[in-house]
Amino acid sequence: MSLLSWTLWLLSSLAGDPQVTQRRRMSDQGSTGWPIPPDICHIDRVSTEILCLICEELQPSHGEKEDLLALCLVSRRLYLVTTPYLYRNLRIDLTRASHIRLIQRLIHSGSQLASKIRWLTISGTEKQTDLQLQDIDLLFSRLVRLQEFAWNGSLDIPHHTLQTLRNRFPKAGLRIGALQTMLQGLPAPAPSHATLLHPGCKHLRAFHFLSLGSGSLYTGFKRDLIHMLHHNPQLCSLHLDTYLEPWDKSLRNDPELLNELHSGPLPRVSSLILATSLFTTGEIELCAQRGMFRRVLLLRVHNSKQFLSICARSLDIKDITFVPEHGLRFGGLIAQVDRLAGSKRPPFRKVRSLRYQTLEHMSSFTQHQPEMPWYLIAQMPRLNLLEHYPFLLLSSRTGPQLGATTTTGLKKLRDLVPGVQKIVVHISARPLQSRARLGIIRELATFERLNDVSLYLFAGNGYNCPAMLQQSMCRQIFQEFLAARKPTIHSQEPLTVIFKFVEPRLFTSSKWFTPDYRFTLTTSGTIEAFRRQDECVIVSLRMDRLTNDQLQSSGRMQKFARALNWDWRGYGRERERRESNADANATLWDIWAY
Incomplete structure (x- = not known):
């Protein structure tokens, strides 16, 4: 309520209220009391124009609406003023x-x-x-003042919708999040109704596409995608992901597609995900040479050669998710990373978040020991978030091997990047591994700047941890973490420890990101506990x-x-x-x- 009162005082002063102006002068002359009494700050005395200005400040272009919802429930007058801003x-x-x-x-x-709508998102369009x-x-x-339109679901956007967007809102941004749901493949659209070729897509700002495999795309999809890149210089986010597609190393460069890429301008994207073999390494290298990846801030690549080509041309990468292909030998990759680190402008000097995943497909019957990417971590002095996911993808075996996270690895991590603030750790939840689990917790407590820890506890097949045992285990781990923490460590931010018990095949669903228990040590010294509800x-x-x-x-x-x-x-x-x-x-x- 103090923040709202201060906002009302400031806006009323700008409006020229004589009483508020006099009180403000008294405050500037040295008065230590609150300059505005409650009778002046009463909500009924504030004009509707000032309330609208407050709603303008509380309403972000993207995000949640908690602040507006809180105002909406105060009184009927605020309900009538705030409701249009909710839309x-x-x-x-x-x-x-x-x-x-x-x-x-x-x-x-x-x-x-x-x-009142300015940003409109329509999802679930695959079942329209x-x-x-x-x-x-x-x-x-x-619609009157549409500024941005997002379409999530099907790639087949109605022609009339794109035409209306082009005629009535020519400057409105467009975001497409397409999901291929048909097992038989994506059918080829009519040339006049193709979404990627439509003139209404000239202000495309984000294109996210998830398919079941590059082989199921219609003929000419890649050429249409290149055409879309040429005609959208404002494109800032490009995500191409493929579900359950083994990496195809037999793809060769097509001279016609290379000429097509070289024939027109390319956008400079800031968010890039290439988790598909749709583009070859030569095509990615050509795009990198033409400056398409020069401003990349968020990067996720599943091919080591393409990863190096993009990093060599990027200047300000801050978030990296690296998922190397199965069977990769790290000798040549380490040499290339060292060569990039020795250049005039090392590409990893500004990286703050590293997510490293070692995946194996269900068709693979071999398993290698998960390895931490120390060769990358050593080149990231500003790293403050580290996530390592060593697990098998869609396999009957779940979770990492017991040696995936060790005290030795955590000691090495502390020596390389002592300023890490958030770590995701995968440990075993079996009772026989309690001693190793305790050693990992005590080693985590030695990180001085660590304020966010996510513990994924894997039980494995044939062992189900009861709910009461889960709660007592989480409480015991958190108490051990606080007991092992140095008394000299006083963080200005609260300390949060998140627990997630991973069941077989849980990581393939949305429940993977929902914590089961969360313990927080506030800056005042109190402890807050959260348990996932029913x-x-x-x-x-x-x-x-x-x-x-x-x-x-x-x-x-x-x-x-x-x-x-x-x-x-x-x-x-x-x-x-x-x-x-x-x-x-x-x-x-x-x-x-x-």
Whole structure:
């Protein structure tokens, strides 16, 4: 409340309030008391224009809306003033019933909420229907000041949507996040309706594409992608990822595609992910020579030669995720890294985050000992975040080998980069490994600037750690960490230790990033504990994605009512909310729910 009062005081002073101006002069002359009494700072005395200025400052272009939601619940007047700002950055998921109601509320006749939208994100488009496309077209006709549009799901963006974006909002940015969901491959679109060739994509700022394999793409996709690069100089993010695709080393350079790359200008991207064999090493080298990767800040590459080609031409890389191909021998790679480190402008001098993953595909039957990339860490003096994920990809075996994280490796890491602030460690959760686990925890406590530790505990197949044992183990590890920490270490930031118990195949789902337990030592010396709650939010989200026909199943009714602790009246309210008129019963719940 003090921050809000100070903001009101400052804005009221600028507005010329004589009482506030006099109080401000008294404060400048040496008065130590709070310059504004509560009767002047009362919210009812503030004009609507000043409240709108406050909402402008609290509303970011991208991000969460907690501050605006807090203001929205204070009073009805703030609710009426703040609600339009909640719609500025809007995300719509076509697979959720509550978001479909939200679209109906936006396109309702007489509603002015759609005119407030400036950043619009539409996801779930891989399961779109003709009726939903009509609602999207109607929603676009209500937009007035669109600044950026993001389309996530299908690569086949409706032609009418791109045409409207080109005609009505020629300066609006476009972001595409495409996901290939068809096992039979991506069909070739008509030339006049191809998304990458459409004139409405001339202001493309981000292109993210995840496919099932480069062999399943339609013929000419790579050429269309090169055409898109030539006509989008403002492109800043390019992510090309392939799911379950073994690296193809037999690809050769195509002279026609090399000439195509050399024929036009290329953008200078700042975020680059190349986790596919769509482009050859020669093509990446040509793009690097032409300055496409000169401004890269975030880099993720799965090929060692392409990794070196990009790093040799980049100047300010700060975040690196390196996933070398299976069977890579590090002798030649270390020599190349040393050569780059000895250049006039070493590419790794500004790196602050390093994520290193050693993956093996399910078709591989050999396993090598995971190795920390010491040859890279030694060239990164400013490194403050280190994540190492040594595990098998889609295998019956889960987790790293028992020697993946050792006390010897942590001592070497402390000698190379003592300023590390965040570390992700993978250790065993088996009771027989308690002594080795304790040694790792005590070694982590010796890092002076460490304030964020993520511990992934792998139980392995055939062993399930009970919930009560998990909680006591996490509490014991955190107490050992605090006991081994030097008393002279006093960080200005809170110390956080996150625990995650990894089950078989868990790393292939979104639960991999959800912590089970979190302990925080605040700067005041108090300890805060967090435990992952039950699956109510996940069950509610699953129910929101069901259709009305699926919701009528008696088995689903009993399942959801039991998971959400509902009675039949609560389930009936959900049915009534779906069947009622959206413009009359839709609430702010449709915006910030889940």
